[in-house]
Amino acid sequence: MKFSFTDEQLMLKDSAEGFLAEHAGSGVVRHAMVSQSGIDEALWDKICTEMYWQAILVPEAWGGLGLGLVESVIVLEQIGRVLAPVPIAAGVQSVLALRTVAHHDLAQTLLTELAQGKLVALAHTAARPHWGAAGVEVVATETNDGFILNGEARFVASGHSADALLVVAQLDGDLGLFQVTPDQVGVTLSKTPTMDQTRPMGLLQLSKVTVAAAQCLAQSWRQHLDAVLNLSRILIGAEQVGCAQASLDQSVAYVSERVQFGRTIASYQAIKHKAADMMLKVESSRSLLYYAACVGDEALLGTASEEDLREAAAMLASSAGDAAFFCAGTGIQLHGGVGITEEYDIQLYFKRARSMEAYLGRPDQQREVLATMLLDGDDGHAA
Amino acid sequence: MQLRFTEADERFRGEVSDWLSDNLAGDFSSIRHRGGPGDEHVFVEERKAWEKCLAEGGWTCIGWPEAWGGKDATIEQQVIFNEEYARAGGPGRVGHIGETLTGPTLLAFGSEAQKQRYLPGIRAGKELWCQGYSEPGAGSDLSAVRTRAILDESTQSWRITGQKVWTSLAHESDFVFVLARTDPAQKAHKGLGFFLVPMNQPGVTIRPITQLTGTAEFNEVFFDEAICGKDDIVGEPGAGWKVAMGLLGFERGVSTLGQQMLFQTELDEVIRIARENGSSKNPALRQRIAEAHIGLRTLRYNSLRMLSGGDDGSLSREAMIYKLCWSSWHRNLGKLAMDVLGPEAELLESEPYNLGRLQSLFLFTRADTIYGGTNQIQRNIIAERALGMPREPRGES
Numbered sequence: 001m002k003f004s005f006t007d008e009q010l011m012l013k014d015s016a017e018g019f020l021a022e023h024a025g026s027g028v029v030r031h032a033m034v035s036q037s038g039i040d041e042a043l044w045d046k047i048c049t050e051m052y053w054q055a056i057l058v059p060e061a062w063g064g065l066g067l068g069l070v071e072s073v074i075v076l077e078q079i080g081r082v083l084a085p086v087p088i089a090a091g092v093q094s095v096l097a098l099r100t101v102a103h104h105d106l107a108q109t110l111l112t113e114l115a116q117g118k119l120v121a122l123a124h125t126a127a128r129p130h131w132g133a134a135g136v137e138v139v140a141t142e143t144n145d146g147f148i149l150n151g152e153a154r155f156v157a158s159g160h161s162a163d164a165l166l167v168v169a170q171l172d173g174d175l176g177l178f179q180v181t182p183d184q185v186g187v188t189l190s191k192t193p194t195m196d197q198t199r200p201m202g203l204l205q206l207s208k209v210t211v212a213a214a215q216c217l218a219q220s221w222r223q224h225l226d227a228v229l230n231l232s233r234i235l236i237g238a239e240q241v242g243c244a245q246a247s248l249d250q251s252v253a254y255v256s257e258r259v260q261f262g263r264t265i266a267s268y269q270a271i272k273h274k275a276a277d278m279m280l281k282v283e284s285s286r287s288l289l290y291y292a293a294c295v296g297d298e299a300l301l302g303t304a305s306e307e308d309l310r311e312a313a314a315m316l317a318s319s320a321g322d323a324a325f326f327c328a329g330t331g332i333q334l335h336g337g338v339g340i341t342e343e344y345d346i347q348l349y350f351k352r353a354r355s356m357e358a359y360l361g362r363p364d365q366q367r368e369v370l371a372t373m374l375l376d377g378d379d380g381h382a383a
Numbered sequence: 384m385q386l387r388f389t390e391a392d393e394r395f396r397g398e399v400s401d402w403l404s405d406n407l408a409g410d411f412s413s414i415r416h417r418g419g420p421g422d423e424h425v426f427v428e429e430r431k432a433w434e435k436c437l438a439e440g441g442w443t444c445i446g447w448p449e450a451w452g453g454k455d456a457t458i459e460q461q462v463i464f465n466e467e468y469a470r471a472g473g474p475g476r477v478g479h480i481g482e483t484l485t486g487p488t489l490l491a492f493g494s495e496a497q498k499q500r501y502l503p504g505i506r507a508g509k510e511l512w513c514q515g516y517s518e519p520g521a522g523s524d525l526s527a528v529r530t531r532a533i534l535d536e537s538t539q540s541w542r543i544t545g546q547k548v549w550t551s552l553a554h555e556s557d558f559v560f561v562l563a564r565t566d567p568a569q570k571a572h573k574g575l576g577f578f579l580v581p582m583n584q585p586g587v588t589i590r591p592i593t594q595l596t597g598t599a600e601f602n603e604v605f606f607d608e609a610i611c612g613k614d615d616i617v618g619e620p621g622a623g624w625k626v627a628m629g630l631l632g633f634e635r636g637v638s639t640l641g642q643q644m645l646f647q648t649e650l651d652e653v654i655r656i657a658r659e660n661g662s663s664k665n666p667a668l669r670q671r672i673a674e675a676h677i678g679l680r681t682l683r684y685n686s687l688r689m690l691s692g693g694d695d696g697s698l699s700r701e702a703m704i705y706k707l708c709w710s711s712w713h714r715n716l717g718k719l720a721m722d723v724l725g726p727e728a729e730l731l732e733s734e735p736y737n738l739g740r741l742q743s744l745f746l747f748t749r750a751d752t753i754y755g756g757t758n759q760i761q762r763n764i765i766a767e768r769a770l771g772m773p774r775e776p777r778g779e780s
Binding site for chain 2: 001002003004005006009070248252255256263264266267269271272273275276277279280283284285287288290291293294295315318319364367368370371374375376
């Protein structure tokens with residue numbers, strides 16, 4: 001039992017922190033968030049060629065680093081801390097989806113391309129309002145030599161900039177997983193204007209899109225979708241912890257400068273206690289993050305049960321979702337008047353926290369998942 | 384980052400649980416799950432006998448060096464011992480102040496003679512200790528202690544006069560460690576001494592404090608020219624604050640995982656009742672039960688991070704939030720238990736004032752957020768030491 005980072009993991013954390021501090025300042029974020037893609041291409045290119053974070057979870061056989069979820073959350077925590085405008089979370093999510101069908105030739109090709117920096121996005125739901133299988137609105141119909149896809153997927157992370165898409169579709173009472181490219185006939189891909197501008201989302205509309213049999217990666221993918229979404233919740237949890245930490249850091253920095261009644265407002269207990277509550281939430285959700293990442297790695301190895309993964313993801317999503325929103329919201333309050341201006345970054349974290357807590361299910365919905373496990377089964381509750 | 388224990392550690396776990404299931408049986412069955420916080424006043428004679436049994440089996444002071452009868456157990460082994468102890472329903476340890484506070488303090492700051500005199504009695508489970516820190520005028524501000532210690536050269540002894548408060552198991556203890564002022568001209572943390580004082584002497588009077596639960600596990604202890612030997616001061620006169628603070632640092636949290644096993648049995652009971660009486664269908668209670676589950680698991684991973692942290696003994700960020708986390712969680716569990724019970728929560732088990740387990744939990748957990756540093760003091764510590772915010776201004780004392 002050693003619930004702390006190895007030397008290699010610490011190095012990864014330090015290098016991510018250092019790199020992003022140098023290359024992903026507030027100016028970079030603000031410039032990218034009003035651009036069409038929402039991505040800073042130069043930064044993304046630098047990450048893909050120098051840091052290889054896009055390849056962390058790609059197995060070595062396909063040109064990846066072959067590392068695990070713990071390493072992924074280490075990087076994503078730092079990404080969330082600076083709101084780096086790069087589509088790494090979207091890419092990692094697709095890697096997770098592709099690993100479930102890694103025996104497939106096309107999946108291997110896509111994994112290789114992802115490791116090289118191509119962007120593949122997962123389009124899985126219309127979220128009206130369900131994020132899981134019940135929210136899948138694209139329908140696949142089998143033909144003699146392939147499939148026809150119809151319907152739409154919303155909230156596709158970095159979807160409008162994707163080189164290729166993995167589309168989840170209803171298929172014969174189960175779910176299928178298909179590869180679609182933006183230039184195919186009948187495919188419309190557009191940017192979704194969102195309240196949080198730091199996490200761009202796409203809308204995918206499919207109208208009688210013909211896909212070849214070889215583009216079908218799986219025909220009974222329903223149970224895999226659950227696992228991929230739970231693993232994705234862990235990735236989001238990492239960004240939420242980073243977002244919460246940054247909200248705390250920026251708030252402490254601000255109150256330590258701001259003087260009223262002849263002293264810094266950081267010296268008032270009312271302010272100190274708010275900051276202490278923020279730190280408590282940051283550190284608590286960080287502990288759950290590392291736990292969930294360990295469970296995620298075991299799930300990828302097949303040594304953790306689906307139930308363990310679901311529980312870990314739900315605990316983290318509830319805790320980190322609340323932590324990020326609480327810290328960003330309290331952060332605005334501690335900033336006083338300037339907190340509600342466009343100029344200060346705390347508002348960016350506030351919007352980001354709101355968008356992330358709703359993505360893949362709100363904290364209260366995650367708690368309901370846990371309540372079902374604890375209270376509704378026949379055999380007592382999960383250990 | 385590795386969540387699982389090694390095979391060697393798991394073998395150790397088996398050894399502990401085998402011994403406990405063989406020994407925490409027969410006459411000792413009645414004290415299983417008893418004597419924990421809020422329940423420390425019960426079965427004291429039986430728990431004293433149990434402490435000796437534990438000592439004979441080699442299971443007291445396992446974290447101490449072998450030279451002093453310990454096992455030099457690793458942090459992992461100590462965690463495992465505490466987990467298995469709680470899992471087996473091991474009763475509240477009457478020897479825990481001696482083992483976890485007095486012992487490590489003497490090992491770090493004590494003279495060779497003090498170690499020779501006091502460590503074997505603690506290790507054998509034969510000499511029990513209690514704590515003499517807080518005073519009526521020195522609660523959160525411990526450095527305001529006014530108890531005086533005067534060296535009487537003629538008898539080669541220290542004479543101690545003053546009042547301590549919130550002392551658990553004082554009437555059952557053989558010794559008390561006392562923070563007292565050696566130099567009345569000095570203020571706050573200067574001019575203090577750390578004394579080892581026998582309880583059984585005319586100068587010591589104990590008065591129980593009846594709590595809101597109707598029971599009394601805390602006491603007031605009055606010192607009226609109580610005596611200890613000239614050599615029964617740990618460190619130099621004037622260096623007591625350093626020793627006292629070192630003592631608080633020795634609780635590295637190995638017992639926290641055992642404490643959490645206890646919490647888990649409480650939460651399990653609340654969940655059992657919710658399923659039985661239909662509260663489990665109430666959406667608001669479902670949310671709170673899930674939150675309690677998350678909170679308890681959070682405590683576990685906070686602890687594991689804390690215990691896996693650096694060996695330099697410095698207080699890590701997760702260590703600083705720990706008290707605030709568990710005390711708030713436990714207090715909320717008490718209220719949740721009442722809400723899950725519904726109208727039944729109000730009914731006593733019997734006259735005159737016999738509370739059920741969950742009623743005791745509800746009432747006694749109000750103390751959790753106060754003793755050992757109130758939630759407000761904890762927030763000050765976090766803000767000042769972890770976040771580097773300005774210290775609270777001090778008034779004239």
